[in-house]
Ligand code: NAP
Ligand code: ZN
């Protein structure tokens with residue numbers, strides 16, 4: 001076993017506290033990563049607060065993990081000690097089902113193994129990245145270019161791949177009109193990718209103070225969602241809208257903006273069902289779809305694309321003792337645009 005220390009939630013209501021625990025003894029295919037930075041995803045907050053149900057405590061959250069390799073198992077081929085490495089939302093899957101065989105492990109037919117708030121194949125509780133180290137099979141560990149700022153890479157491991165994957169799958173690109181709903185951690189990466197792929201991008205936001213940033217991040221147009229006239233001007237015109245909102249909101253407003261065969265893709269995960277108007281759906285033969293993170297091959301492809309095109313997250317670096325403040329600001333949509341924890345601030349004792 002290897003010793004780890006981090007911050008854990010002990011229940012849904014209390015602030016996270018320092019927490020010592022053990023991780024599995026590294027096996028022949030495992031990589032040990034000393035964690036340098038860990039992003040704060042809204043999914044961490046949903047799970048810490050048990051908003052989706054079924055949370056397991058104590059819980060060390062964190063699935064936007066970057067650092068350096070400190071040990072490799074005898075069968076590891078992709079990494080050597082000292083390399084940069086990243087870990088995202090999943091750390092294992094059945095490996096043999098049809099979806100795993102095509103490296104869409106996030107859709108493993110037996111269920112992917114999450115980085116935290118889940119159990120490994122032996123039933124042990126897994127802990128995430130608000131910690132000093134992690135042990136992960138090399139298949140679920142990614143290479144990170146030296147060209148990119150390491151702290152700003154962390155959010156690519158979840159916010160990045162979760163928006164890259166649907167943008168690729170539904171072919172955001174030149175000649176396409178693409179909408180992004182919600183300018184938070186996921187939203188700002190969706191905007192950067194859609195812009196980079198050459199689409200005409202419209203950012204929808206509830207926050208008037210984000211208009212200038214949205215333009216800087218790549219939006220061709222910005223629409224304030226409560227301005228119904230401004231929204232209505234876009235009726236029936238979008239090929240694809242990616243909805244990155246964390247809280248309950250009206251989907252029909254965005255369905256009505258899709259052109260013939262247009263697609264509204266949900267990546268945001270509000271904790272309650274969202275009503276859909278059948279009339280908004282049948283008009284223009286619209287599709288309402290969802291997508292979750294990306295497979296291992298696509299995650300590496302996304303990181304390589306980001307290195308080639310110099311794309312990282314816009315981050316606010318924070319310290320581990322300020323988690324409560326960071327969580328409150330994320331919930332208030334007041335982060336520009338992702339908090340990343342500097343793990344050097346973890347108490348040494
Ligand atoms: P975030 O940084 O908090 O961003 C969410 C954004 O949604 C906010 O910045 C805000 O944007 C908008 N928003 C918040 N409350 C709203 C409301 N009541 N009505 C309308 N808009 C509202 O969160 P995130 O980390 O990007 O995560 C977003 C969601 O995606 C979460 O539910 C998370 O769990 C989920 N998620 C899913 C996956 C997946 O695999 N599918 C992966 C990661 C995260 P404006 O200020 O611009 O309005
Ligand atoms: Zn996440």
Ligand code: ZN
Nearest residue numbers: 094097100108
């Ligand atoms: Zn599988």
